[in-house]
Amino acid sequence: MTLVIIPARMGSTRLPGKPLLKIGDKTIIERCALQAEKAGFKPYVATDSQEIADHLGPIGVKTVMTGECASGTDRVAAAAEIIDPEGVHKHVINYQGDQPFLDPEWLKKFVAFREQSSANIVTAYCTLEYVQCFPEFRRMEADSHIGLYGFTRSALKWFSKMVPSEEEKAERLEQLRGPGNIFTWGVCKFLSMPIEINTQADLDRARSCLM
Numbered sequence: 001m002t003l004v005i006i007p008a009r010m011g012s013t014r015l016p017g018k019p020l021l022k023i024g025d026k027t028i029i030e031r032c033a034l035q036a037e038k039a040g041f042k043p044y045v046a047t048d049s050q051e052i053a054d055h056l057g058p059i060g061v062k063t064v065m066t067g068e069c070a071s072g073t074d075r076v077a078a079a080a081e082i083i084d085p086e087g088v089h090k091h092v093i094n095y096q097g098d099q100p101f102l103d104p105e106w107l108k109k110f111v112a113f114r115e116q117s118s119a120n121i122v123t124a125y126c127t128l129e130y131v132q133c134f135p136e137f138r139r140m141e142a143d144s145h146i147g148l149y150g151f152t153r154s155a156l157k158w159f160s161k162m163v164p165s166e167e168e169k170a171e172r173l174e175q176l177r178g179p180g181n182i183f184t185w186g187v188c189k190f191l192s193m194p195i196e197i198n199t200q201a202d203l204d205r206a207r208s209c210l211m
Contacts, residue, residue, distance in 0.1 A: 002091040002111050002150075004041040005064075005079050006032050007072035010049045014199050019052055019097055021203060024210045028197055031100030033061045039104035041111070043095065046079035070164060072096060073149065077160035080153070091115055092156050096147035099194045100206070107148075110188050114150030119186030121159075122150040126190040144193055155183060 008019040008029050015021070019029035026034070029045060029052060036043035045056055045063045053063040064082050069075040076094045083089075091114050095107070106124075114122050124146040151159065162177050197203050 001089045002041075002093060002115060003080055003083060003089045004036050004043045004093045004095055004107075004111070005076045005083075006036070006043055006045045006095045006097045007069075007075040007079075008045050008047045008049070008052055008097040009075075010051065015197070015203065018197065019047075019049075020055060021197075023100060023197075023203070023206050026100075027055065028100045029056065029097050030059065030061070032095065032097050032102070035100070035102045035104050036095060036107060039107040039111075041107075044079060044083055045097070046075045048075075073151075073156075074160050076151075077156050080156060087153055090153055092151045092153060094149040094151070098197045099147060100197065102148075102194045103192070106190050106194075110148055110150065110190075113186065113188040117150075117186040118184070120152055120155035120183040122186035122188060124148045124188045124190050126193050146190060146194060147196065148188075159183070 006029070010017050010019065012018045020027050023031060033043050033045060033056070042062070045052065045061055046066050047053060047063060048065065048067050048069070050065075053065065056063050064079040066075050066078040066082070069078055073094055076092060080089070080092050093111060093114065095102070110124055126144055126146060159177065165177055195202075195206055195209070197206055
């Protein structure tokens, strides 16, 4: 069994209040939850914001209050312990709340990949020959990483107890927390790059796609 958890906070430095900003008639966080529901999951939104909880409650999205956390993954780990303290769910998906148009079919495939993989942690990437909607996104020769993570329950607990590395703090990327030989990683290839909302420019382009 697998938990799908979407971490969300209001204090984004690049786009303050991001989860509750609207694209069309829905907020970013509402769209993320809706995509997970379309994939057949009952997602939880993990947050330290009562404003986010008050917004999602009336539309039937479950929220878990976690307090302040060092990173999105730490928030997901805290929420998993609240939701399932007995550890019934063997896998946990960190579906980052900046991908409001993630294809539900690809989310289903990613969860299946997590459940079948022997790796401690799995993530996703795509080749930038397939950039969804935004041709102006940076093109690199290397493959592009997608903000999805799937943990075994034990790896998530272990990860959340580790002290953030200097590299993680400098880059603000929690996947840099431990040396590469601590966890085994699996990688799932997607055919397109989901739209990510990190800046006002990203938000403006996403809004223009709905016109």
